[in-house]
Amino acid sequence: MGSMKRITFFLLLSISAIVVSFPLVAYGADFTINDFNAAILVNKDSSFTVKETLTVEFHRPRHGIYREIPYLYTDSSGRKIKTPLEVLSVEDGAGNKRKAKIMKKGNIVHIRIGDPKSFVSGLQKYEIFYKVENAVLFFDDHDELYWNVTGNYWQAEIRHAQCSVSLAGEKTKELLAACYIGRTGSTEKSCTYSTFNNTVEFK
Structure with missing residues (x-):
């Protein structure tokens, strides 16, 4: 496992599903994600932890x-990158645990959240906590994190999404960022970001 140099840190975030919209009568539109908020903390050991708060x-x-959530992907040079992912907990926003079943299929971690013996309706909040290893890429002059914040697998509309990324430890000398909205591989830079010390906020 690498250790970050922290001279320059480059953040590349993709908010892929925010533009996907389905009519309510369409398949998979049983719900709408009114708000998708992700808080990412990049640790000194190059792992990072995520808290996702979804208002559904x-x-x-x-x-x-x-x-x-994919845990295996191909980078821009064609290398296969494995990013082991551990789900830490799933809650309801009030500190109560939600039932969740975690499965791995192919290169994806599937988190099934809900009780198969009961139903939910109306507004619900979901908080998903997980840790990702080996996601920071190391180069001669900088370290880099690329992360798809919302993922590509929602068959529902995400009305609003935002993300904050914080670097643990001492302040990095230079923090660069970019954010893309759209399908995988999109370079549409229609989201905005602001930096403060070791934190970048994307909207």
């Missing part, structure tokens, strides 16, 4: 939601 509006009774 169900249009009909359902057992819950699925969150699907």
Whole structure:
């Protein structure tokens, strides 16, 4: 496991699903994600922890939601990168645990959140805590993190998404950032960001 140099840190974030919209009558539109908020803390050992807070509006009774996160991807040079992912907890926003089943299929971690014996409806909050290893890329003159914040697997509309990324430890000398909205590989820079000390906020 590498240790970050922290001379220059380059953040590349993708908010992929925010532009995906389905009519309520369409398949998979049983709910809308009114707000998707991610808080990422990059640790000194090059791992990072994530707290995702989702405000979900169900249009009909359902057992819950699925969150699907890749842990194996191909970088721009064609290398296969494995980023082991550990789900730490799933809660309801008030400190109560939600039932969750975690499965790995292919290169994706599937988190099935909900009780198969009961239904939810209306507004629901989901807090998902997880840790990702080996996601920071090391170069001669900088360290780099690329992360797809919302993921590409939602078959529902995400009305609003935002993300904050903080670097643990001493202040880095230079913190650069870029943010893209759209499908995987998109270079549409229609989101904005601001930096303060070791934190970048994307909207």
